[in-house]
Amino acid sequence: AALESVLQDLGHDDGTSRRSIKRARDEQVAVETDFGHLLSHIEVDVLEKKQVAKVSLPILNIRAFLAHLCKHPGTAAFFARRRAELPSSAEKAWRMCLYCDEITPGNQLRSTNQRKVHAFYISFFEYGPEARCQEEAWYCTCLCRSQLVNKMVGGLSALTHAIVTMPDFAALPNGCLLTLPSGERLMFFARIDTFLADEGAIKLVFDIKGASGILPCGLCANVVGKTGVEQHDASGSLCTIACTDVRRFIFKTDDDIYQAHAQMEAMHGRCSQAQFEQMQKACGINFNMQGVIAKKSLPLVQTCMYDFMHIYFVHGLFHLETGMLLPQLYHAGCSPEAILDFMKSFTWPQSQQGIIKETPQCFQKKIEKSEGFKGSASQCLNCYPLLRAYVLSLAPGAISAEVKKACKSFLNLCLVLDMLMEGNRGQVLVPAELQRLITQHCQGFMETYGPESAIPKLHYSMHLPMMLAAKKTLVSCFTHERKHRAIKELANHLNNPGSWYEASMMKEGLGKLLMAMTSGPAFAMEAHLISPKLADENLLRVLAQTFGLAGAHNAQASSRVQAAPGQVCAKGDFVILKAGGVAEAWLFCRLGTGELLALLTEFEACGRNVFKRTAADARFMQVVDIKRACLVKRLGADKVQVVP
Structure with a gap:
């Protein structure tokens, strides 16, 4: 009895086995909301042995997902803050960004990798760039094996159409009622505004010829590849991907694209296959009656955004x-x-x-x-x-x-x-x-x-400023490449994928996301100490002398701090200051009054990224004055060269 009492006082740890973790994830997903379960289903047509069969795929029920997130204080507080700053209404709905990419788990060079999947994620522009750089801000909407996509009638474009027209997405522009933990209810409106992807996914989703076609850019009607066709243009309107004068570009409209596809539909079956192929090449579009162009469900010009990360950093x-x-x-x-x-x-x-x-x-x-x-x-x-x-x-x-x-x-x-x-x-x-x-x-x-x-990406880069002007911001895929790792980790443990594959992956991934989002404060974007401890006696004495007893009371200290989202600084780092200088960091602390400070030794600019120490003593500065940590090379006792 005595031992039992001790054990009850000590409590017991949560299970940490794979089975316990899986059970915890399943519990996170198995919830019912006013809008149904967190996972719904869509049906797609798949060609198997010359027969068309219906295949069901799991998909995130976005309204149920948002309703579930709003029940948790951390995510609800973030959501309410962003909505207060950028109200959501029928006239000014929040803008969703849909991202698509292919993920290759396991051996990248394997000729038949059955675990390869196409992944779709969504997030909201109104979350802000600081939140969008965090993996938890992007919600995995759908996963589908690449071999299944290749068998679909209409391919990846047909799958995209099925996703953007599913009832939950279609209902968001009309609003959904969300309930916060306080009991407050709010109407939330959103719409699909942007499609983000690399060149390969854009080509497949919008059924355009892409970089290898005569018209390598789906947004321009007169920009051609290095084929020499412009030399035979009597009008002089054609220009190549080497053209740097945007005034020469003739931009397509969505109506132009829809009209071109309608003309192909009218000619389909009424001319030879070779003539029809030439027509597709001339239009820069692949004929697909099941795709987003034929269905007019995702307008290319209005929604497409080139990813600058792929333009510059992926074979770019x-x-x-x-x-x-x-x-x-x-x-x-x-x-x-x-x-x-x-x-x-x-x-x-x-x-x-x-x-x-x-x-x-x-x-x-x-x-x-x-x-x-x-x-x-x-x-x-x-x-x-x-x-x-x-x-x-x-x-x-x-x-x-x-x-x-x-x-x-x-x-x-x-x-x-x-x-x-x-x-x-x-x-x-x-x-x-x-x-x-x-x-x-x-x-x-x-x-x-x-x-x-x-190369075509040189021309694609010319579109980035125009996309920035239209969307007010540019979204990149840096965060998604990190998020792919979670899917790869799950997929690496699943062999011989079958019809169960997508459901298992979606359930595991969603459970892991919910556990991360609901176990603590959502999107830790404010500057904060990392693993803080109560300040020792020596530091307390200095803080009391500098800031008074109120500042020293319950003060905390740490050797690391998050100065901005994704920007971690540590003791011994050199940091760039927002004012333009450079400083060496010694420690970070939070006063009893709440102020977050860094003890820094400042260096002043000498030119050519060389800085000289201005004072022997360090002083306390606000952490928010720090921009980020930087690379540094010491040039002596008092001089350093930094790489900004």
Whole structure:
């Protein structure tokens, strides 16, 4: 009895076995709301052995999902704050962004990977960029095996049509009633506003010819690939993907696209197959009566957004530019070893220690112009500031005019990337300024390497400022690439996928998401200490002397802080300040009055990203004055060089 009493006092830990975790996830999903279960179903037509069969796929019931989230204080508080700032009404509904991508679990090179899936996610523009950079803000709407999509009548476009026209999506523009934990009820309105994807998914969803077609851009009627067809254009209206003058582009409208498809429908079966193929090539559209164009369910021009991450960092313009720059630097006497040693001379922030070895791998061997530069999106994102710093360190008199042009083109590219990344962190971008920087880069690239080096993504980049002007923000796929890992982790444990595959994956993924969102504060975007502890006696004494007894009372301290969403700073890091300076961080604390402070030693700018210490003593500053941590190289006791 005594032992039983002790055990009751101690309590018992929650189960941590895989079975216990799975049971907890299942309980999260098995809820009933005013709008039904969290998971609903759609039916698609699949061609099996020349017979069309109905196949049911699980899909997120978005109204039930939102109603369930609003019952939890953390997510309800975030939702209410955003709605108070940006009200949702029938006239001004919240804007949904639908994202689509193919995920390849397991062996990437396997010829028949049956676990490959097409994934659809949704989020809301009104969440803001800080929330959208967090995985929990993107809700997995549907998963479908790629081999099943390939058998569908109408393919991925037909699946997309089934998703965007399902009753739950269709009902959102008319409003749904959500109940907060306080009992307050609010009407919520939303509509699908944007479709975001890489070039391959855009091609399949909208049934356009894409980068390999005569018309590589689905948004332009007169931009052609490098086929030479423009040389036979008597009107002079055609231009190639190397054109950097947006005034020459003839933009399609959704009515133009619908009319072209209607003309193909009228000619279908009334001309030879070869003639019909030529008609599709001329229109830049694939005929598909089950797709979103024929059904007019997802207007291409109105909704399509190119993903700037794929444009620049996934076999994109950064790879193209860097693959042409490095051979010229080698020729100028810059060896791969010298570039690598320069990069390794910098100290990384504590939060990025895990990628120190990964990033320089791209530069370990000499890169030939014929093979091009290779690197993942994360490697490119992390290495471009370092490569820029190396280029800027070169003595102008030691390189030829040709190499100078190549360096200038690369630096222009970095200016574009800087602006796009600032927008990704929440800064408001000006479309005209983005247009200027992108045009400057594209023109410099053409002058340096010639129009024959242009790729379709160079033209796609010219559309980004116009998309920014139309949507007021640009959304990228950085967060989704991280979110794919969760699906891959689940899929790697599932063998011989069958008809149960999608339901199992959706249930597991949704349960994991709900556990993460409802177990604590949703979207921790405010600056906060990480793993704080009560301040020790020495720190309390300093705080009392500086801020009084009220400031020292119950003060907390930590060696790490989240200064902004996704921006973690640690003791010993050098940080960029919003005022423009640089400082070395020593500790972070929260006063009893609630203020969040950092103990910093400030450095003042000396030019060329070199900074000198201004005072021997550190002082307390507001954490909100910190922009982010940066790479640094010490040049002596009082000087450092930073990579912003």
